[in-house]
Amino acid sequence: MTSSLLGLAIALSYALGIVSAVMALMSSRTSQGAVAWIISILTFPYVAVPAYWMFGRPRFYGYVSARGARDSVLRQVLSRYRDKVTPHLAEPGSAEIQAVEKLAMMPLTRGNRAELLVDGEATFDSLCAGLDNARDYILMQFFIVRDDELGRRVQRHLIRAVERGVRVYFLYDGIGSHSLSEGYLRDLADAGVAVSAFRSSRGVRHRFQLNFRNHRKITVVDGQKGWVGGLNVGVEYLGQSQRHGAWRDTHLSLEGPSVLGLQEAFWEDWHWATDEVIELAWQPAAAGTTDHRVVIVPSGPADQQDTASLLVQNLIHSARERLWVTSPYFVPDQGVQDALRLAAMRGVDVRVMMPERPDHLLVYLSALAFLPDMLKAGIKIYRYLPGFLHQKVILVDDNAASVGTVNLDNRSFRLNFEITAFIPSASFAADVDAMLREDFSRCREVSLDELYRQPMWKKVISRAAYLTSPIQ
Missing domain, CATH: 3.30.870.10 (Endonuclease Chain A)
Known part of the structure; x- marks a missing residue:
């Protein structure tokens, strides 16, 4: 009798695992996230299935937005x-600023x-x-x-x-x-x-x-x-x-x-x-x-669009001469990575400022997995030396900048409620330019050779950490 109940429990566990894997396949907001969940569920069902039901929901349900609801x-x-x-x-x-207004569902004032x-x-x-x-x-x-x-x-x-x-x-x-x-x-x-x-x-x-x-x-x-x-x-x-x-x-x-x-x-x-x-x-x-001129861009997991990620991609695509980015947690999704590389390839001065000291080890290691491709494309990576860098600022050319709470990682793009002030005004951009120049003077530039010299064990751990980034 006991063995029959045990067998039934195991069968039900695997059945629930298959159902959970199908749900992850159909509802995950990124293909990387779907793959990460499915592999985890099918490989370690006793741990991953409860984790999926607790942490794997793709959207935040029940939140009523005045900007999105019709009859609230x-x-x-x-x-x-x-x-x-x-x-x-x-x-x-x-057109780029019009896109920001549509993403925000708020006007430029x-x-x-x-x-x-x-x-x-x-x-x-x-x-x-x-x-x-x-x-x-x-x-x-x-x-x-x-x-x-x-x-x-x-x-x-x-x-x-x-x-x-x-x-x-x-x-x-x-x-x-x-x-x-x-x-x-x-x-x-x-x-x-x-x-x-x-x-x-x-x-x-x-x-x-x-x-x-x-x-x-x-x-x-x-x-x-x-x-x-x-x-x-x-x-x-x-x-x-x-x-x-x-x-x-x-x-x-x-x-x-x-x-x-x-x-x-x-x-x-x-x-x-x-x-x-x-x-x-x-x-x-x-x-x-x-x-x-200012438009406020709230974003979060209740949005129909991936507002934060699309906002960042739009700012990257709008850059003609320079794009300077600061983020303490820099593990952007594939769309943002591709946009950054393309901007550098078309001659934009793309710079990314990150902390020298890690705050979250998993995020720090994840970045080491894709930074070589960034450098090869012409992106300049800087590490801030005096202490911990936590600001979230983007400067676009000489006429626009954003300040807010969005980090360039999956959590900010899809799991957190965030908010950004986008300011397409040249005088404000000049203030941001002066501030970031001072910050860059306190950074060291990362070289491709430095990343290649990392020990093999660290490269392996970094790749493994990067695979988990869609569900971090």
């Missing part, structure tokens, strides 16, 4: 606000002021000053929030805002901020801050959505001023970590109609997390004399 409560509110933006719309001027914030001190000085000037509401979300000196500094500013009568909404990712203390959250809630975690799994229908993260970093004050970029809330982002040392990052402060794009992304995320539709101000206002 969010869409009804949004339809009333979008007409107010019409006087602030900018002419795209090129004019009358904005975009200011680069280089590293943590500048970022949190600007952000905390903005919190102190809030009069109606504050929206804040981060992927990582820590209960340390910086976290408590931000907490104090939020609590003081509530004491002035400001509504404060605080959203954090449940996985990214897994170590955040209950006391920290309780102090915020007791003071009157509306606090919620963004959890990818919710309820019975969505209980297996465990591999998705909300990687966005957004702050909005009164619908008039916003912040977005690479920095989270923790002292390591101020360069105070023994492990990482100096921390190189870039954030962005925005004023003008584009801030409503940041607000809209937060608004949608808050709705998923809480089922609440919060009342906000949706009246756009120009930022005075500065006239940067």
Whole structure:
């Protein structure tokens, strides 16, 4: 009897494995991901099948986007606000910018002021000053929030805002901020801050959505001023970590109609997390004399398109003279790799800046597998030396740049909720140019000979790590 039950259990396990492999074949968003899952499922079914059902879902279900849904409560509110933006719309001027608008499902607006914030001190000085000037509401979300000196500094500013009568909404990712203390959250809630975690799994229908993260970093004050970029809330982002040392990052402060794009992304995320539709101000206002054109590009696993990957490919294809890219985690999909190589082959100055010090070993090793092909095509690879490089910036020619949360890897392209500010304005591009030139002066250039000299064991491990990149 026991042997019969064991045999039945084994047969059912393999049957479930076959079903899971077929599901991976039909639903995976990339062929590499499908192959990786199928091989794992058929080779190690007892481990891979549960992992697939927990982490292998190709899309994030249940998330209602005001930009995409037809009949949602969010869409009804949004339809009333979008007409107010019409006087602030900018002419795209090129097919590439039109494509960005379509990907974002948000408009290109004019009358904005975009200011680069280089590293943590500048970022949190600007952000905390903005919190102190809030009069109606504050929206804040981060992927990582820590209960340390910086976290408590931000907490104090939020609590003081509530004491002035400001509504404060605080959203954090449940996985990214897994170590955040209950006391920290309780102090915020007791003071009157509306606090919620963004959890990818919710309820019975969505209980297996465990591999998705909300990687966005957004702050909005009164619908008039916003912040977005690479920095989270923790002292390591101020360069105070023994492990990482100096921390190189870039954030962005925005004023003008584009801030409503940041607000809209937060608004949608808050709705998923809480089922609440919060009342906000949706009246756009120009930022005075500065006239940067900006389009906000939210992206994530609930999108019908692979928005982040397509955005990056579009920026690469639009480059005519140069394309400078910085990313801490550089394992792009095949489409982005091919676009980068083709850009270099047509004479574009393509440079990629990466950290010298690894933060995630698997991602670091994966990059070693394809960097030789990049160098052969004429792409220049640089390693940042002083500390850990975490900024996510792209400079296109002399007239456009992007700053946001998107890394050039599969997780950012397909598994994370991300957000990018794309700014096709020459004056802003000049600021980014000056910033990146300073960064490149602190880098070393990687040579093809250096990669060829890697020991065989490291090359083998790198290839194996790269095979897992579609499901990392």
